[in-house]
Amino acid sequence: xxxxxxxxxxxxxELATDSKIFCSCANRSGDEQNSHVCPxxxxxxxxxxxxxxxxxxxxxxxxxxxNCHINRTTTFDKKSYYYPDLPxxxxxxxxxxxVAVNGTVRIETENGPKDIRVKQIHMExxxxxxxHDTLSNTTLVDFNRTSVPLIEIVSQPDLSSADEVVAYxxxxxxxxxxxxxxxxxxxxxxxxxxxNLSIRPEGSDKLGVRTEMKNMNSISAIRRAIAYxxxxxxxxxxxxxxxxxxxxxxxxxxxxxxxxMRNKETAGDYRYFxxxxxxxxxxxxxxxxRIQGTLPPFPEVKKQQLIDQGxxxxxxxxxxxxxxxCDCYDAAFAxxxxxxxxxxxxxxxxxxILKKNGQTMDDLEIDGDRLGQLVKLVGDGVVSNANAKKIxxxxxxxxxxxxxxAEANDMIVSNDTDAVMDVIRGIVAANEKDAxxxxxxxxxxxxxxxxxxxxxxxxNCAPQQLREMLIACIMEG
Amino acid sequence: MNKEILVRLEKLNQxxxxxxxxxxxxxxxxxxxxxxxIVDAVDTxxxxxxxxxxxLENVLREDRAIEPFEREALQxxxxxxxxxxxxxxxxxx
Ligand SMILES: [Zn+2]
Numbered sequence: 001x002x003x004x005x006x007x008x009x010x011x012x013x014e015l016a017t018d019s020k021i022f023c024s025c026a027n028r029s030g031d032e033q034n035s036h037v038c039p040x041x042x043x044x045x046x047x048x049x050x051x052x053x054x055x056x057x058x059x060x061x062x063x064x065x066x067n068c069h070i071n072r073t074t075t076f077d078k079k080s081y082y083y084p085d086l087p088x089x090x091x092x093x094x095x096x097x098x099v100a101v102n103g104t105v106r107i108e109t110e111n112g113p114k115d116i117r118v119k120q121i122h123m124e125x126x127x128x129x130x131x132h133d134t135l136s137n138t139t140l141v142d143f144n145r146t147s148v149p150l151i152e153i154v155s156q157p158d159l160s161s162a163d164e165v166v167a168y169x170x171x172x173x174x175x176x177x178x179x180x181x182x183x184x185x186x187x188x189x190x191x192x193x194x195x196n197l198s199i200r201p202e203g204s205d206k207l208g209v210r211t212e213m214k215n216m217n218s219i220s221a222i223r224r225a226i227a228y229x230x231x232x233x234x235x236x237x238x239x240x241x242x243x244x245x246x247x248x249x250x251x252x253x254x255x256x257x258x259x260x261m262r263n264k265e266t267a268g269d270y271r272y273f274x275x276x277x278x279x280x281x282x283x284x285x286x287x288x289x290r291i292q293g294t295l296p297p298f299p300e301v302k303k304q305q306l307i308d309q310g311x312x313x314x315x316x317x318x319x320x321x322x323x324x325x326c327d328c329y330d331a332a333f334a335x336x337x338x339x340x341x342x343x344x345x346x347x348x349x350x351x352x353i354l355k356k357n358g359q360t361m362d363d364l365e366i367d368g369d370r371l372g373q374l375v376k377l378v379g380d381g382v383v384s385n386a387n388a389k390k391i392x393x394x395x396x397x398x399x400x401x402x403x404x405x406a407e408a409n410d411m412i413v414s415n416d417t418d419a420v421m422d423v424i425r426g427i428v429a430a431n432e433k434d435a436x437x438x439x440x441x442x443x444x445x446x447x448x449x450x451x452x453x454x455x456x457x458x459x460n461c462a463p464q465q466l467r468e469m470l471i472a473c474i475m476e477g
Numbered sequence: 478m479n480k481e482i483l484v485r486l487e488k489l490n491q492x493x494x495x496x497x498x499x500x501x502x503x504x505x506x507x508x509x510x511x512x513x514x515i516v517d518a519v520d521t522x523x524x525x526x527x528x529x530x531x532x533l534e535n536v537l538r539e540d541r542a543i544e545p546f547e548r549e550a551l552q553x554x555x556x557x558x559x560x561x562x563x564x565x566x567x568x569x570x
Contacts, residue, residue, distance in 0.1 A: 034551070
């Protein structure tokens with residue numbers, strides 16, 4: 001018999017806020033355990049949560065990017081469960097009136113475009129992290145992540161293959177990154193995905209037994225997990241290897257297998273009820289309009305704009321991977337009018353400095369307008385390429401005006417050709433052997449002379465012009 | 478509330494009550510149910526459901542992180558802490 005796979009996803013995305021969702025502790029990962037904690041996010045009795053406005057802004061932004069209806073009155077509820085990573089023994093989430101509902105995400109499949117329905121997007125707080133300490137045979141608890149703002153994006157079971165799942169996740173990632181909702185980095189856990197999967201005979205409209213898989217932290221792990229789970233389901237149905245039950249399973253990527261976790265508590269067991277401590281959020285037209293006004297164009301629309309400005313497909317693709325890069329480029333282009341050059345300075349020089357500093361493209365902080373001024377100085381022949389790279393390095397460290405910095409540090413290209421010629425003559429006279437070798441046909445002999453001239457001129461000369469003048473000088477002599 | 482529900486709640490909340498505690502808890506809930514019965518008897522059909530005591534909405538704060546609370550102070554009341562972590566009995570998922 002032929003089977004079809006039915007998959008729905010629950011995707012958790014950490015919101016890019018500075019502080020947590022219900023308290024003012026920093027939302028920052030990777031720091032020492034329990035260094036961003038307070039009585040509120042540690043679940044101490046008597047603390048009142050106060051909602052972070054930016055988290056709501058980003059929840060709305062995500063909803064709008066995924067074509068959702070935004071609920072103008074959105075509320076928070078308590079979801080009770082008992083586990084050491086949840087200090088209050090309940091998670092504040094949205095059950096009755098989530099921020100966004102009924103959206104769609106369009107993906108490309110081998111059979112053409114397909115719309116995946118989004119059931120809802122709700123905001124909630126993250127749980128802490130548990131470390132199992134084998135030495136003392138106890139569990140250690142870190143609450144830095146507790147109360148970090150998340151959105152959970154719940155799809156309808158519209159996906160039917162691992163390829164579609166990957167296309168959907170990549171599309172989500174692209175949209176949410178571009179709207180600066182989240183960095184969506186699976187390897188850092190800022191994007192996490194649970195896969196609900198069942199199979200059924202092809203053409204049937206009845207859903208089979210559904211299992212939920214957790215703990216996949218890469219796209220490739222998700223592919224492997226889906227393939228494994230489909231095989232397991234088919235095996236159970238056709239060969240009776242096991243009885244399928246609705247359950248939560250953990251994917252073990254090293255073993256390449258999934259394992260049953262604790263029995264999934266049903267919705268009733270979570271005892272959802274409205275949280276009386278978190279006041280309702282009412283989104284008026286002004287607020288709605290303000291968020292709508294901040295939405296970026298879809299990445300592919302922006303990409304086409306960049307190509308129309310004269311960028312290569314490759315550069316346009318690279319820039320639209322990150323809104324930060326894109327914004328920097330837009331400002332630089334506005335300041336200089338030099339599309340290709342600006343893209344090139346970002347794609348090569350800026351990214352290589354970031355890489356050297358161990359940072360990602362989203363960490364680019366230099367002023368795009370000033371980058372544009374620098375690119376224009378190079379384009380106008382006022383500053384040499386080599387010196388401009390040095391200025392760029394400084395711009396990463398401090399906020400400097402490129403022209404003022406170039407003037408103050410003797411980095412302006414000399415227009416005085418007589419002065420340049422004087423330098424060249426001096427160098428040629430002092431290095432007769434190299435000059436003679438060049439005259440004798442050894443073309444490489446010009447290199448040391450060129451280097452010495454450039455050094456004497458402090459790089460303030462267009463290389464091609466210098467080379468031509470140097471050749472002329474040698475051949476004259 | 479009855480014994481069956483209580484046992485299930487114990488399991489969900491990872492509690493182990495003695496028979497004496499179970500009896501106490503059941504008696505406690507029986508009293509509360511009696512209280513609830515008084516409230517339930519009131520005709521509330523015309524009364525709007527209330528979740529929040531105060532008629533407030535949009536109680537929001539700006540997204541600014543402040544200095545963290547002192548960890549040692551927070552862990553002072555913890556039964557066990559280790560190396561800056563709270564320490565709890567081994568939890569197996
Ligand atoms: Zn806190």
